[in-house]
Amino acid sequence: RMLRYAHASAARWRKMAGERICAVRVGVRMRLTADMGIVGGREHSMWIFLRRFNVLRDTNKRSLTLPSPAAKKASSAVWLMGGVVGVAGYAAGVYATMNACAKPSSTCSPVTEEDRKAAYEHGASTYEKDVCSGEAWLGIDKARKALLHHARGKVLEVASGTGHNFDLYPSDCRITAADNCEAMAKICQSKSSPNVESIHVMDTADLKFLDQSFDTVVDTFGICSYEDPLASLQEMQRVCKVDGKILLLEHGRSWFTPLNWMLDRSAANHAKKWGCWWNRDIRDIVSKSGLQVVESKSYHLGTTHLVVAKRSI
Numbered sequence: 001r002m003l004r005y006a007h008a009s010a011a012r013w014r015k016m017a018g019e020r021i022c023a024v025r026v027g028v029r030m031r032l033t034a035d036m037g038i039v040g041g042r043e044h045s046m047w048i049f050l051r052r053f054n055v056l057r058d059t060n061k062r063s064l065t066l067p068s069p070a071a072k073k074a075s076s077a078v079w080l081m082g083g084v085v086g087v088a089g090y091a092a093g094v095y096a097t098m099n100a101c102a103k104p105s106s107t108c109s110p111v112t113e114e115d116r117k118a119a120y121e122h123g124a125s126t127y128e129k130d131v132c133s134g135e136a137w138l139g140i141d142k143a144r145k146a147l148l149h150h151a152r153g154k155v156l157e158v159a160s161g162t163g164h165n166f167d168l169y170p171s172d173c174r175i176t177a178a179d180n181c182e183a184m185a186k187i188c189q190s191k192s193s194p195n196v197e198s199i200h201v202m203d204t205a206d207l208k209f210l211d212q213s214f215d216t217v218v219d220t221f222g223i224c225s226y227e228d229p230l231a232s233l234q235e236m237q238r239v240c241k242v243d244g245k246i247l248l249l250e251h252g253r254s255w256f257t258p259l260n261w262m263l264d265r266s267a268a269n270h271a272k273k274w275g276c277w278w279n280r281d282i283r284d285i286v287s288k289s290g291l292q293v294v295e296s297k298s299y300h301l302g303t304t305h306l307v308v309a310k311r312s313i
């Protein structure tokens with residue numbers, strides 16, 4: 001009984017001490033803000049409560065001077081002006097960034113299929129450093145893992161790139177990889193992964209596999225790079241089994257109109273440098289392909305799309 005009483009007493013004292021420290025902190029903050037003339041009605045009530053119950057003692061016996069209505073209006077005006085200036089500065093920064101990262105489409109030369117293929121061939125050796133290294137802090141690595149968690153059995157990964165996904169598959173998957181870029185396919189072949197059975201240089205719109213050959217077909221950030229994304233999705237459905245899954249992780253247009261304006265403005269330069277069109281409407285393409293969507297999520301203001309689907313029957 002004495003031990004229980006001692007523990008209960010210690011708990012009560014810790015609680016009282018915590019409340020006293022918390023009250024002192026809040027009270028000091030209220031006093032400082034009151035002296036600056038920016039205290040609102042909620043802070044006034046808290047200060048009066050603390051003084052009434054003698055939780056916070058004023059050692060200097062100073063009376064609290066509340067701000068006048070004129071001071072409150074002046075303070076509100078200052079905060080309002082600060083907000084307007086902040087929003088204007090943000091808008092100016094966004095406008096400057098848009099103009100710095102892209103030229104108007106009228107000044108861009110047309111981007112051909114050969115230009116985009118050359119971009120992939122040229123950037124294959126530094127692709128993981130330039131692109132994949134920034135995916136962790138954007139949360140894309142987590143999205144890849146969440147998507148590939150659905151993979152089962154015999155897997156075909158199209159637009160496999162440099163094999164960034166190979167280590168993320170469940171251990172029971174048997175992977176066949178295909179990419180239209182020979183330089184990237186060579187980097188894939190240099191990676192040792194027990195799950196990978198074969199790697200091919202192949203166009204996704206013309207896959208050299210029999211119908212219903214795979215339990216799962218995976219495409220991560222490939223629709224943006226296909227010359228004919230609808231034909232590519234139809235080929236994925238052809239080689240996927242009826243009860244199989246088609247897993248997509250793509251980037252494209254957003255639901256946020258100003259962001260779409262930026263994507264459209266810089267699309268040609270981005271395609272010439274990186275080989276992909278980042279302003280394609282992924283939802284519309286998936287809908288037109290006839291895929292039966294089982295699960296769909298979006299991230300990054302709707303520019304990143306995760307889709308788990310089945311082939312159309």
